[in-house]
Amino acid sequence: MKDPVKEWLPQRVTQMGVLACGLRRPNGKLHSQCADASCPPAAMDNLLRQLDGSRTLFSGETPAPKWVTFTYEHGQIRFVTRPDGWYFAVVVRPETEAAAELDSLSVEFLSLQLGK
Amino acid sequence: MKETQHNVLFVDDDREFLEALSDMFNALSGGAWKIQTAGSPDAAAEILKAGEIKLMVVDVNMPVLDGIQFTGMMRKRYPALKVALLTSDVSDEKRSAALEAGAELFIEKTHSPEGMKAVFTMLGELLNWAPQDGFQGMLHSVSLQDVIQMECVGYNSSVIEICNEHVLGRIYIEDGQIIHAAGGELMGERALQKLLSLPGGSFELVPFEAPQQRTMNAPWELLIAETTRKVELGMPRMDGPEVDAATMAPVTEAAQNITETLVCTGTGAPLYDAGCAEAQSRMHWLMAVAQQAAIFNQTCSLGHFDRLDIQYPEGRAVAQAREDRLVYVRMMPAKKGSAV
Numbered sequence: 051m052k053d054p055v056k057e058w059l060p061q062r063v064t065q066m067g068v069l070a071c072g073l074r075r076p077n078g079k080l081h082s083q084c085a086d087a088s089c090p091p092a093a094m095d096n097l098l099r100q101l102d103g104s105r106t107l108f109s110g111e112t113p114a115p116k117w118v119t120f121t122y123e124h125g126q127i128r129f130v131t132r133p134d135g136w137y138f139a140v141v142v143r144p145e146t147e148a149a150a151e152l153d154s155l156s157v158e159f160l161s162l163q164l165g166k
Numbered sequence: 167m168k169e170t171q172h173n174v175l176f177v178d179d180d181r182e183f184l185e186a187l188s189d190m191f192n193a194l195s196g197g198a199w200k201i202q203t204a205g206s207p208d209a210a211a212e213i214l215k216a217g218e219i220k221l222m223v224v225d226v227n228m229p230v231l232d233g234i235q236f237t238g239m240m241r242k243r244y245p246a247l248k249v250a251l252l253t254s255d256v257s258d259e260k261r262s263a264a265l266e267a268g269a270e271l272f273i274e275k276t277h278s279p280e281g282m283k284a285v286f287t288m289l290g291e292l293l294n295w296a297p298q299d300g301f302q303g304m305l306h307s308v309s310l311q312d313v314i315q316m317e318c319v320g321y322n323s324s325v326i327e328i329c330n331e332h333v334l335g336r337i338y339i340e341d342g343q344i345i346h347a348a349g350g351e352l353m354g355e356r357a358l359q360k361l362l363s364l365p366g367g368s369f370e371l372v373p374f375e376a377p378q379q380r381t382m383n384a385p386w387e388l389l390i391a392e393t394t395r396k397v398e399l400g401m402p403r404m405d406g407p408e409v410d411a412a413t414m415a416p417v418t419e420a421a422q423n424i425t426e427t428l429v430c431t432g433t434g435a436p437l438y439d440a441g442c443a444e445a446q447s448r449m450h451w452l453m454a455v456a457q458q459a460a461i462f463n464q465t466c467s468l469g470h471f472d473r474l475d476i477q478y479p480e481g482r483a484v485a486q487a488r489e490d491r492l493v494y495v496r497m498m499p500a501k502k503g504s505a506v
């Protein structure tokens with residue numbers, strides 16, 4: 051089984067337009083990778099925690115969202131949750147390759163074989 | 167008789183700088199300035215509540231809430247307040263942001279006596295500036311939609327002329343009702359939608375003159391809400407070259423079923439509601455989205471929040487929470503073979 055932290059996550063952050071990305075394991079452990087000084091790993095960790103807290107916004111939604119995207123003037127934050135407790139978050143610049151491929155990236159994350 | 171004192175508020179987290187500035191400007195003004203100081207936006211907001219401050223001078227770089235953000239907030243609350251921003255970073259980007267937030271002056275921060283005298287002179291000019299006879303004003307960050315709403319709410323008659331590099335359009339308002347719009351080759355609601363979806367440009371309010379025809383009869387609130395809904399749904403943005411009317415496919419042709427729409431003012435007053443079972447709770451949810459977006463933005467500074475897109479296993483929703491408008495639209499994919 052792939053270790054997503056060692057294999058999948060580092061590949062994601064190299065894509066043109068990605069500022070940072072991170073994973074949250076079901077046990078709460080965070081793994082962040084950054085490609086731009088404007089969003090360092092500590093900020094990404096913080097963002098993952100905040101995203102975790104933001105889930106209450108969608109707790110009443112039936113069915114639960116597959117993913118949500120907060121779009122800002124200078125970037126987008128995509129947050130994808132899996133039923134097994136893994137979360138993925140990525141921050142991208144708008145109108146970049148990474149922004150255009152957010153949906154396919156999210157689908158890829160949802161289909162990954164992941165452990166605990 | 168002693169001349170009226172000018173109440174001036176300085177806001178900076180650097181206490182030493184505040185004291186130096188206060189002492190020097192007290193001396194330079196000969197007591198004509200009544201200077202108050204605040205070490206944080208929070209403290210400044212308390213002082214402003216008294217309504218006596220004529221000029222506020224704010225440091226751009228402050229923790230938690232920077233001077234530009236604070237200026238934007240206070241400008242809306244106190245339109246008559248004059249604001250100058252002080253900063254060590256006089257980049258064009260900061261200058262633009264400061265002026266956009268509503269500051270009248272953007273001044274480089276200086277610690278030298280000569281520099282401070284120059285700043286004092288500039289602030290003095292700003293304090294003494296007065297409008298000419300009659301009214302003269304400036305609306306900061308006003309949108310075309312705001313102007314339309316103001317005209318309609320006031321039962322006014324006017325024509326709004328809109329132009330950008332690609333499009334020239336007109337919206338006709340008579341006795342508070344939108345009666346006609348024309349933009350490029352389009353007319354009526356589609357022209358209104360096109361004009362409201364423009365990402366930039368300029369507009370001017372001119373005296374009313376009757377259009378050659380009347381193309382809209384619905385209440386203005388409904389027209390604005392419906393147009394907003396269509397724009398939010400991602401109808402093509404008309405910022406490119408002029409398009410043929412045929413490219414403006416009506417929303418009914420999109421392969422989506424709109425199941426819920428809610429448009430409110432920024433304060434939560436409903437403007438348009440279709441299929442929204444619990445409008446009040448949806449409105450509170452939109453406000454919570456705005457708060458959450460602001461929290462994220464404190465961690466990763468990404469500029470103004472635009473919207474939240476939610477992708478469901480089937481269908482999607484778009485939420486927009488701006489100061490002047492709350493919008494929620496939920497869409498489901500159209501069933502195969504059904505009339506959309």
